[in-house]
Amino acid sequence: MKERIVGIETEYGLAYDAAGSKPQTIEEIARRLFAPVVEWGRSTNVFLTNGSRLYLDVGSHPEVATAECVDPLDLLAQDRAGVQILADLTARAQAGIRAKGGEGSIHLFRNNVDSAGNSFGCHENYLIPRRLEYARLTDHLLPFLVTRQLLSGAGHVVQGPDGARLVLSQRAEHMWEGVSSSSTRSRPMINTRDEPHADAERFRRLHVIVGDTNMAEGSTLLKTVSTHLVLSLLETGRVMPSWAIANPVKALREISTEASATTQLLLADGRTVTALEVQEYFLEAATEHARSTGMDSGVVPEVLELWARTLRAWAAQDLDPVADTLDFAAKRSLLTRYAERHGLDLGDPRVARLELAYHDVAPGAGLVPGLEQRGLLRRFTDPAAVSQARSEPPRGSRAEIRSRFLHAARRAGVDHQADWLHLKLTEEPSKTVLLTDPFATSDPAADELIQALDTLPTVHTHSTAL
Amino acid sequence: MQGQKSGWEQSKVHENEALSAIKHNRDAGVDNLLDEIDGLLETNAEQFVKGYVQKGGQ
Numbered sequence: 001m002k003e004r005i006v007g008i009e010t011e012y013g014l015a016y017d018a019a020g021s022k023p024q025t026i027e028e029i030a031r032r033l034f035a036p037v038v039e040w041g042r043s044t045n046v047f048l049t050n051g052s053r054l055y056l057d058v059g060s061h062p063e064v065a066t067a068e069c070v071d072p073l074d075l076l077a078q079d080r081a082g083v084q085i086l087a088d089l090t091a092r093a094q095a096g097i098r099a100k101g102g103e104g105s106i107h108l109f110r111n112n113v114d115s116a117g118n119s120f121g122c123h124e125n126y127l128i129p130r131r132l133e134y135a136r137l138t139d140h141l142l143p144f145l146v147t148r149q150l151l152s153g154a155g156h157v158v159q160g161p162d163g164a165r166l167v168l169s170q171r172a173e174h175m176w177e178g179v180s181s182s183s184t185r186s187r188p189m190i191n192t193r194d195e196p197h198a199d200a201e202r203f204r205r206l207h208v209i210v211g212d213t214n215m216a217e218g219s220t221l222l223k224t225v226s227t228h229l230v231l232s233l234l235e236t237g238r239v240m241p242s243w244a245i246a247n248p249v250k251a252l253r254e255i256s257t258e259a260s261a262t263t264q265l266l267l268a269d270g271r272t273v274t275a276l277e278v279q280e281y282f283l284e285a286a287t288e289h290a291r292s293t294g295m296d297s298g299v300v301p302e303v304l305e306l307w308a309r310t311l312r313a314w315a316a317q318d319l320d321p322v323a324d325t326l327d328f329a330a331k332r333s334l335l336t337r338y339a340e341r342h343g344l345d346l347g348d349p350r351v352a353r354l355e356l357a358y359h360d361v362a363p364g365a366g367l368v369p370g371l372e373q374r375g376l377l378r379r380f381t382d383p384a385a386v387s388q389a390r391s392e393p394p395r396g397s398r399a400e401i402r403s404r405f406l407h408a409a410r411r412a413g414v415d416h417q418a419d420w421l422h423l424k425l426t427e428e429p430s431k432t433v434l435l436t437d438p439f440a441t442s443d444p445a446a447d448e449l450i451q452a453l454d455t456l457p458t459v460h461t462h463s464t465a466l
Numbered sequence: 467m468q469g470q471k472s473g474w475e476q477s478k479v480h481e482n483e484a485l486s487a488i489k490h491n492r493d494a495g496v497d498n499l500l501d502e503i504d505g506l507l508e509t510n511a512e513q514f515v516k517g518y519v520q521k522g523g524q
Contacts, residue, residue, distance in 0.1 A: 107518075114520045118519070353514055
């Protein structure tokens with residue numbers, strides 16, 4: 001696919017620092033956080049007018065699933081809009097606690113691990129054609145995903161037998177299989193659960209759950225665009241060299257632990273290669289593919305350049321050239337500088353506290369705004385585009401239809417339900433609209449429904465956004 | 467010719483100087499940010515980190 005629908009689902013972690021005042025359970029905090037959502041949409045599981053889904057997942061994880069995006073920069077804007085929406089909910093919950101005399105503070109983390117070893121994810125969804133030979137696709141994709149942590153690992157300090165060290169990926173230790181249908185018990189890198197949320201004869205949704213949650217926009221951009229290009233390359237069905245890794249889970253963990261591109265990987269055919277060599281192959285093949293198919297437009301050339309710069313940095317064992325763009329390099333620079341200044345070991349709790357601050361998106365609690373303001377972390381999104389993405393959908397997908405429907409139904413105050421596939425008025429279930437083409441930006445039945453809503457008087461005059 | 471750097475060598479020198487300037491600025495920026503949050507990191511860091519416990523997700 002030259003144009004592809006991509007979406008990201010991010011599970012957030014919650015914490016309440018009581019600071020000596022009355023403690024609150026995470027369930028209580030989550031309930032407070034979602035009280036305005038319930039008031040707005042009568043549920044803790046709602047679709048917003050920007051087309052995204054906001055919900056409280058199992059285990060009291062706030063979660064945002066972005067709308068279906070075609071443009072990579074729209075995806076970044078949607079992802080960041082989700083952060084802002086949750087940050088605002090956090091501020092409201094915080095104010096509620098203060099009003100009742102509570103002195104603690106709520107923290108909201110975009111990361112993948114807590115102190116007890118639980119893991120939660122950042123799942124990527126890529127629309128792929130149904131006609132593909134799925135097993136061949138995932139076989140070829142897996143070596144790319146195993147080594148992709150060189151591009152988008154978020155970094156994590158772990159205690160090892162030789163002391164604390166900064167590993168490349170937060171997620172690596174929580175992966176148990178390459179490709180399977182399980183999700184929590186034996187987490188695979190690619191989840192094969194077949195829920196296309198679209199016409200199942202034409203489409204499939206590739207569900208990648210191996211990736212770290214990223215803070216740096218550069219990491220999210222590089223992660224999703226590189227994967228899209230590699231998928232596009234694999235979709236040609238062209239005969240390609242196999243980089244099938246003998247033991248992908250073992251390789252994933254070793255690359256993460258060594259945090260070095262020179263980790264040796266044993267391939268299924270008996271050869272030994274480095275993680276860097278695998279990435280270099282995919283970069284070269286994806287670059288050539290993008291050139292020959294005209295896909296090297298928009299932000300793609302810049303992403304290919306970033307990919308190349310990242311691999312050169314790993315080859316030179318100097319990540320400074322990407323320290324203002326990618327999570328692992330940015331975090332390493334921050335944590336090592338702090339530890340040096342105070343003469344601390346990386347295993348010191350203050351370093352762990354700093355690492356959590358890097359992932360915190362509660363207002364005033366996180367480091368990313370400060371890093372961006374100082375030019376230490378590059379921002380790719382336009383703030384105005386992010387503001388707009390809080391209530392408006394990305395262009396070029398059925399999220400546009402969903403958004404028009406939600407705006408219209410909310411304005412008219414008519415009870416309704418929407419999900420990825422359906423638009424429904426509660427009182428008129430027979431008129432339910434099914435949207436099976438994720439690329440469709442208009443639909444006759446949906447337009448009819450929306451036009452009927454538009455004839456009704458306005459009930460909600462103020463913003464229809466949450 | 468001796469004692470003079472070639473254009474390529476000269477550009478390498480400039481590049482290295484530019485890179486070390488960037489690194490210096492980066493360290494200064496990071497220090498500035500760390501100064502701002504030092505108090506936060508000193509207070510109950512261990513308790514805070516241990517208190518971050520979720521139920522597992524997907």
